[in-house]
Amino acid sequence: MAKAKSAFVCTECGAEYRKWQGQCTSCQEWNTLTEVKLTSARPGSGTSTAGRAGYAGDLSRDVVDLSNVDLSEVPRLTSTFAEFDRVLGGGLVPGSAVLLGGNPGAGKSTLLLQTACKLAQQRRILYVTGEESLSQVAMRAHRLQLPSHGLKMLAETSVETILAVAEREKPEILVIDSIQTMHLEDISSAPGGVAQVRESAAALTRFAKQTNTVLLLVGHVTKDGTLAGPKVLEHMIDASLLLEGGADSRFRTLRGQKNRFGAVNELGVFAMLEQGLKEVKNPSAIFLSRQEEQAPGSLVMVVWEGTRPILVEVQALVDESALGNPRRVAVGVDQNRLAMLLAVLNRHGGLFTGDQDVFLNVVGGVKVLETSADLAVLLAVVSSLQNRALPKELVVFGEVGLSGEIRPVPSGQERIAEAAKHGFLRAIVPRANAPKQAPKGMEVIPVDKLSDALEAL
Numbered sequence: 001m002a003k004a005k006s007a008f009v010c011t012e013c014g015a016e017y018r019k020w021q022g023q024c025t026s027c028q029e030w031n032t033l034t035e036v037k038l039t040s041a042r043p044g045s046g047t048s049t050a051g052r053a054g055y056a057g058d059l060s061r062d063v064v065d066l067s068n069v070d071l072s073e074v075p076r077l078t079s080t081f082a083e084f085d086r087v088l089g090g091g092l093v094p095g096s097a098v099l100l101g102g103n104p105g106a107g108k109s110t111l112l113l114q115t116a117c118k119l120a121q122q123r124r125i126l127y128v129t130g131e132e133s134l135s136q137v138a139m140r141a142h143r144l145q146l147p148s149h150g151l152k153m154l155a156e157t158s159v160e161t162i163l164a165v166a167e168r169e170k171p172e173i174l175v176i177d178s179i180q181t182m183h184l185e186d187i188s189s190a191p192g193g194v195a196q197v198r199e200s201a202a203a204l205t206r207f208a209k210q211t212n213t214v215l216l217l218v219g220h221v222t223k224d225g226t227l228a229g230p231k232v233l234e235h236m237i238d239a240s241l242l243l244e245g246g247a248d249s250r251f252r253t254l255r256g257q258k259n260r261f262g263a264v265n266e267l268g269v270f271a272m273l274e275q276g277l278k279e280v281k282n283p284s285a286i287f288l289s290r291q292e293e294q295a296p297g298s299l300v301m302v303v304w305e306g307t308r309p310i311l312v313e314v315q316a317l318v319d320e321s322a323l324g325n326p327r328r329v330a331v332g333v334d335q336n337r338l339a340m341l342l343a344v345l346n347r348h349g350g351l352f353t354g355d356q357d358v359f360l361n362v363v364g365g366v367k368v369l370e371t372s373a374d375l376a377v378l379l380a381v382v383s384s385l386q387n388r389a390l391p392k393e394l395v396v397f398g399e400v401g402l403s404g405e406i407r408p409v410p411s412g413q414e415r416i417a418e419a420a421k422h423g424f425l426r427a428i429v430p431r432a433n434a435p436k437q438a439p440k441g442m443e444v445i446p447v448d449k450l451s452d453a454l455e456a457l
Helices: 082-087 108-119 136-144 159-169 194-211 234-238 283-287 337-346 371-385 410-423 448-456
Strands: 006-011 033-037 097-102 124-127 152-155 175-178 214-219 239-244 251-259 266-274 276-279 298-305 308-319 328-331 354-360 394-396 426-430 445-448
Touching: 006 108, 006 194, 033 194, 082 239, 082 251, 082 266, 082 276, 097 194, 097 234, 108 124, 108 136, 108 175, 108 276, 124 159, 136 152, 159 194, 159 298, 175 194, 194 214, 194 234, 214 448, 234 298, 234 337, 266 283, 298 371, 298 410, 298 426, 308 371, 308 410, 328 337, 337 354, 337 371, 337 448, 354 371, 371 394, 371 426, 371 448, 445 448
Parallel strands: 097 214, 097 239, 124 152, 124 175, 175 214, 298 394, 328 354, 394 426, 426 445
Antiparallel strands: 006 033, 239 251, 251 266, 266 276, 298 308, 308 354
C-alpha cells in the first residue's frame, strides 16, 4: 500500500511546507504548522480531472471571448433584513458562499435562524446544525416567536450525509452552523482542524456552485477577533462578514470584510432584543449621546461607512501625567495615528501635550477606519486640554496632514447633509468640501489649516 502523503499547513496564513518547522516564514508566526493528510484522486475515475481538491463549478473546455460574456445582472434573493442586504451588496446571490463570523454570543445563529424562518415561507431552506440539537433550535425559534412552518432542519456533522440530503431536498439556501463542526470521512484529522475545515468548505462550496445554491456558513473567531481556521478558507468564499458586539451592549454591527458582489467595509447595525435581532434604520441616532449639558472633550464627527454617512461622538480626556512616559490610549481609532496627530498639534497648533495622558474613545463601540476623524479628534483633545466645552450643535470632519493642512475627504456634501438632517447648526469642514450653498439654517466654516480650525472654535 502506498504511503499517504502529508503536508504542513500554517493555520494563520495557509502557507504549505514539506516538513515541520517552528516558524512560518510567510507570516513569521511560531508553532502554527499543522500536519495535513493529502488525499489522492478517487480510483477508477479514468480522468486526470477527478477529485479536484477545492475545485468549485462545472468543468468547461470551451474558451469564451470576454466580449461575449453575458452581462445581465445576477438576480438576488432578499434576506428579509435591509441591513443584511446592504452589507451583502443588495441581497443573496444564487451560487454564492457567505461566511458569517463573530464572537460567541454575538448573535450569528440568531440572525441566520431569523432569516431562514422568514424565507422558508416562500423558498426552500435547509438549516444544518452541528453544534446544537434540533430541540435547542426549536426552543430558540419559539422564544423568538418565529414562524417555524416550512423550514427543513438537519442535525448532522458529516459533509457526505449533508450533501446527499441536499441533493434530495434541492434547497435554494443551505445554512451550515458551523463549519468548524463539519468533517469528511476521508480526512483523518478531528473536526475543526485545518484539513477538515478546508476540505469541508471546499466540498460545500463546490456543491453550491454546481447547483446554484446560496451557501451560508457560520465561522468561529480567534481571541484577536479574526476568523478561525486556515486563511485559504477566506479565499474560497465569495463574501466574509463579521458580526461584532460585546456582551454588555445590545447593539450589533455587521461589517463586510470581503464581498465579490458588493462594496467592502459596508456596515449594518442591529439591536439585540427579546424577539431577536432587529435592524436599526437610523444608526446615527443610537451613536449620538445628546446630553443636556455639554462636557469638555466631547465632539460629534461624521464618518463614512460603506455607502452612507454616520454621526458618532468622540470623547477625549487629557490629564497631567504622573509617569515619565505619558500614556496614549485610543479605543475605536488607531493609537499610532493619535500619537501622530498630537505631534501635529504641538508643531502647528502650538499646544504641547508631551507631559499629559491622552485618552480617546469613540462612543458606541464604533471602529473608525478612515482619516476623516483627524480634525474632530484634535479639536476634542484641545477642548479637554483647555477644559472648555464645545458647542452642542457643532459637527466636524476632515483629514489633517503632517504640515498642518486640512485635506478634503470623500462625499463631503453627503456628510454635511446628514449633519443638517439631525439638527446641527455649525460645521467645520475642509475648504474643498464646503458646498456652494449651505443647508438652510446651518453655518459651514471652511478651513485650510489647523490654526484656522482652532480660531474657529
